[in-house]
Amino acid sequence: MFQQLRRLQAFNQKYFPCLQSPIDHAIIVEIGYYQEQGRPLTIKGLLLLKLGASATVRRHLQRLVDLGLIHKRTANHDRRICHLEIDPAMRIRFAKYLKLILRL
Numbered sequence: 555m556f557q558q559l560r561r562l563q564a565f566n567q568k569y570f571p572c573l574q575s576p577i578d579h580a581i582i583v584e585i586g587y588y589q590e591q592g593r594p595l596t597i598k599g600l601l602l603l604k605l606g607a608s609a610t611v612r613r614h615l616q617r618l619v620d621l622g623l624i625h626k627r628t629a630n631h632d633r634r635i636c637h638l639e640i641d642p643a644m645r646i647r648f649a650k651y652l653k654l655i656l657r658l
Contacts (some may be wrong), residue, residue: 558658561658562654577610577611578618580605581618586648589639594637594638594639595637595638596636622641624640626639
């Protein structure tokens with residue numbers, strides 16, 4: 555059991571060193587989920603999920619955007635709305651992560 559947990563921890567350290575807190579992981583997972591559903595998440599929608607305090611979620615989101623892990627795209631129909639998307643390279647990393655978890 556602990557051998558698998560060590561492998562999982564090593565994978566996290568190698569491929570996700572930039573995800574420093576549980577809020578970072580939660581933000582990535584929620585944005586990815588809504589992206590898979592074909593309904594891109596907005597900043598307001600992310601805040602309504604109550605992953606943490608509004609200021610904390612905004613700060614973590616901005617850090618992930620600055621790192622290039624999340625992209626903000628303005629909506630074509632209304633330029634005031636920003637849709638959040640996961641970077642394709644990050645999606646590939648999470649696919650590998652899921653395969654590793656399923657093998658445990």
